Amino acid sequence: xxxxxxxxxxxxxxxxxxxxxxxxxxxxxxxxxxxxxxxxxxxxxxxxxxxxxxxxxxxxxxxxxxxxxxxxxxxxxxxxxxxxxxxxxxxxxxxxxxxxxxxxxxxxxxxxxxxxxxxxxxxxxxxxxxxxxxxxxxxxxxxxxxxxxxxxxxxxxxxxxxxxxxxxxxxxxxxxxxxxxxxxxxxxxxxxxxxxxxxxxxxxxxxxxxxxxxxxxxxxxxxxxxxxxxxxxxxxxxxxxxxxxxxxxxxxxxxxxxxxxxxxxxxxxxxxxxxxxxxxxxxxxx
Ligand SMILES: [Ca+2]
Numbered sequence: 001x002x003x004x005x006x007x008x009x010x011x012x013x014x015x016x017x018x019x020x021x022x023x024x025x026x027x028x029x030x031x032x033x034x035x036x037x038x039x040x041x042x043x044x045x046x047x048x049x050x051x052x053x054x055x056x057x058x059x060x061x062x063x064x065x066x067x068x069x070x071x072x073x074x075x076x077x078x079x080x081x082x083x084x085x086x087x088x089x090x091x092x093x094x095x096x097x098x099x100x101x102x103x104x105x106x107x108x109x110x111x112x113x114x115x116x117x118x119x120x121x122x123x124x125x126x127x128x129x130x131x132x133x134x135x136x137x138x139x140x141x142x143x144x145x146x147x148x149x150x151x152x153x154x155x156x157x158x159x160x161x162x163x164x165x166x167x168x169x170x171x172x173x174x175x176x177x178x179x180x181x182x183x184x185x186x187x188x189x190x191x192x193x194x195x196x197x198x199x200x201x202x203x204x205x206x207x208x209x210x211x212x213x214x215x216x217x218x219x220x221x222x223x224x225x226x227x228x229x230x231x232x233x234x235x236x237x238x239x240x241x242x243x244x245x246x247x248x249x250x251x252x253x254x255x256x257x258x259x260x261x262x263x264x265x266x267x268x269x270x271x272x273x274x275x276x277x278x279x280x281x282x283x284x285x286x
Pocket of ligand 1 (some may be wrong): 066126
C-alpha cells in the first residue's frame with residue numbers, strides 16, 4: 001500500500017473528499033504499523049501455542065490435540081481472527097505459516113515429554129491451503145523436523161479451513177496425494193459454515209471432517225441442523241471419513257452428537273485450549 005503525503009487543492013476544497021483522504025491515510029498508516037508489528041512477531045517468535053483436546057466420543061478418551069497459535073496481546077489486533085485475516089493480506093503468509101508449524105511441533109513435543117504417560121496423540125495443525133500448493137513447501141523440511149522430534153507423519157493432520165478458497169481442486173487433490181504418500185492426513189475445517197462444503201469434501205476426500213460451531217450450537221433444538229448433520233454423517237460413513245463436532249459447549253449438544261454417532265468432539269465442555277496437554281473430559285462424567 002502506497003502512503004501519499006500530500007493532499008491536493010481539490011481535496012482541500014471538498015469536505016467529503018478531505019475526510020475520505022484522511023480515512024485512506026489512516027488506513028494506510030494502520031497497515032504499515034501492523035506490518036511492522038507482524039515482522040517483529042515473526043522475528044521474535046512472539047506467539048503462544050495452546051493445545052485443545054479432541055475426545056473419542058465412544059471411548060471417552062483423549063484422541064488428539066489441535067495446536068492453536070496466538071500472537072502475544074497487542075493493541076493492533078483485537079482478536080486472533082483479525083490478526084490471521086491481516087496476515088493473509090501480506091506477503092508474509094509463507095514465513096508465518098512455517099513459523100507456526102514449527103512452533104506447534106516443537107512445543108507439542110516439549111509438552112508431551114512433561115506428561116506422566118508419554119502417549120503419542122494425533123496432532124492437528126491449522127494450515128493455509130495455499131501453503132501446501134507452494135513449491136517451496138514441498139521440501140523435506142517438515143519431515144526432517146518430525147524425525148528429529150520422533151513424531152511420525154501418521155500422527156499429524158493438516159487442518160484446512162474452507163474459508164480460504166481452493167480454486168483449482170484437481171491440482172490441489174494432486175498435491176494432497178503427495179502429502180498422503182508421506183503419511184500425513186487431512187482434515188477440512190469449518191464444514192457447514194459455507195456453501196462449498198460438499199464440493200470441498202468430494203474433491204479433497206479428507207480423513208476428517210470438522211463440523212463448524214454454527215452447525216453444532218443448540219443442535220438438540222434445531223431440526224434443520226440435525227438434518228444437515230445426518231447428510232454429512234451418511235456421506236462420512238460411506239467414504240470412511242471420521243467426523244469431529246467442534247464447539248461443544250453444553251451437555252445437550254454433547255448428548256445429541258453422541259447419540260447421532262459422531263466420532264469425535266471438541267469444545268469448551270470437553271476441554272479448553274491450554275498451554276499444557278490437558279486431557280479431554282466428557283461433560284456427562286461426574
Ligand atoms: Ca481449526
